[in-house]
Amino acid sequence: MTHEDERDEPQPRLRRRAQGELESQVLAALHAARGPVSAAWVQQRIGGDLAYTTVMTILTRLLAKDVVSRERAGRSFAWMPASDEAGLAAFRMRKVLDGESDREAVLASFVTTLTPDDEQLLRDLLGQAGAEADD
Numbered sequence: 001m002t003h004e005d006e007r008d009e010p011q012p013r014l015r016r017r018a019q020g021e022l023e024s025q026v027l028a029a030l031h032a033a034r035g036p037v038s039a040a041w042v043q044q045r046i047g048g049d050l051a052y053t054t055v056m057t058i059l060t061r062l063l064a065k066d067v068v069s070r071e072r073a074g075r076s077f078a079w080m081p082a083s084d085e086a087g088l089a090a091f092r093m094r095k096v097l098d099g100e101s102d103r104e105a106v107l108a109s110f111v112t113t114l115t116p117d118d119e120q121l122l123r124d125l126l127g128q129a130g131a132e133a134d135d
Contacts, residue, residue, distance in 0.1 A: 020095045026058045027088050036071055036078030067091055
């Protein structure tokens, strides 16, 4: 193989992560923490190829969506999830739904896959939410 041939070989590319995937990874890291953590801690847990500024951008976007909260820690902030694991799962489900063009078809398909017990639970929860909205 000549020196020229080496230049023609395709170089491995780093896979680019989608914004939703990054948000999920940041949230998972925050949920794994035992308390409020720095953005640098999150960056380290997610992987070294991710820039600190990217982590800060994701945390700021999640803060605007009320998915995370922060508190002052010296001259910086310590970050934490705004909800529990159930809230994280609900956030992920909402992200999937938001990414689809036909929401009705997605929801209808989802509902048809529920077990009878889960379907009843969903009906009960929707009934409670409707009653609370009426108050």
